[in-house]
Amino acid sequence: MTGEELRKLFLGWMSLERRAAALTVEAYGTDLAGFLGFLTGHLGQEPDLAALAGLRQPDFRAWLASMAADGAVNATRARHLSAVRGYFRYLERRHGMANASIKLLATPRARAPIPRALTLKQARSVAEDIGEMSDVAATQCRDIALFTLLYGCGLRIAEALAINISDVPKSGDAVLRVTGKGSKERIVPVLPVVFDVIAAWLRHHPDRRPETPLFLGMRGKRLDAAVAQRTLRNFRRLNGLPEHATPHALRHSFATHLLAAGGDLRSIQDLLGHASLSTTQRYTAVDPTRLMEVWRNSHPRGNAAD
DSSP, X not given: OBHHHXXXXXXHHHHHTSOOOHHHHHHHHHHHHHHHHHHHHHHXXXXXXXHHHTOOHHHHHHHHHHHHHTTOOHHHXXXXXXXXXXXXXXXXXXXXXXXXXXXXXXXXXXXXXXXXXXXXXXXXXXXXXXXXXXXXXXXXXXXXXXXXXXXXXXXXXXXXXXXXXXXXXXXXXXXXXXXXXXXXXXXXXXXXXXXXXXHHHHTTOSOOOTTSBSSBOTTSSBXXXXXXXXXXXXXXXXXXXXTTOSXXXXXXXXXXXXXXXXXXXXXXXXXXXXXXXXXXXXXXXXXXXXXXXXXXXXXXXXXXXX
């Protein structure tokens, strides 16, 4: 039985017995067709069950390398490999064909995406003009305070909405204690401009007891992140901002703009609350021009003649 005949049986099994979605079956079928097509050229003939059983790691690596040469990124190659692994599991269970090599094959690791920051002008527009989305003075002040805090302190939206009134510093140029992922606490500076807009919102706040959430929704409970996301979504569409203008993009913008202004990675790591410096290093890919400038100014040979 040929690999192609087995592919059709596998897809039928996925559809009828596993009840996989039609689009999933179609995607698996396309990925497997590409794999079998490669093997036909690689082996010099269409593979059958015995040929599939005899494949070794160099054969699988040659297939992955051919996809990379055609421009497939790691995430795409990992998806194709997942389809092939499912195919080989089926062959082992239903046709008694075991291939140990594919079980030992490492999955290509997808690269972490480069953070998509806003420009300085766009980020300031969100922080300063988001109040345009409401005709109610209190809501205007609340939204300006929230989005200025996100950009000014680099907070995650969940971190900002978890703040209570008792957490707010008493003056500008103070610090804010933030509880981030894994219940890890970190300290971030609060610029005077951030303190000022929070103070303006507090003057409208209906319940200023220490244990009350800093940001309240219409019903007097802690503001829901979905409400803030919807507000920014409407704002960006009315003001021609890119689709990646989200609350989290303000955190990316905070880090990117600090780095562009000469901030060091270790300090930015602490401000963002990243457990690993490698996570923070993603921001160096956003502004390579600034990175080259820092290198030239800092490296002993940076200004040396070639």
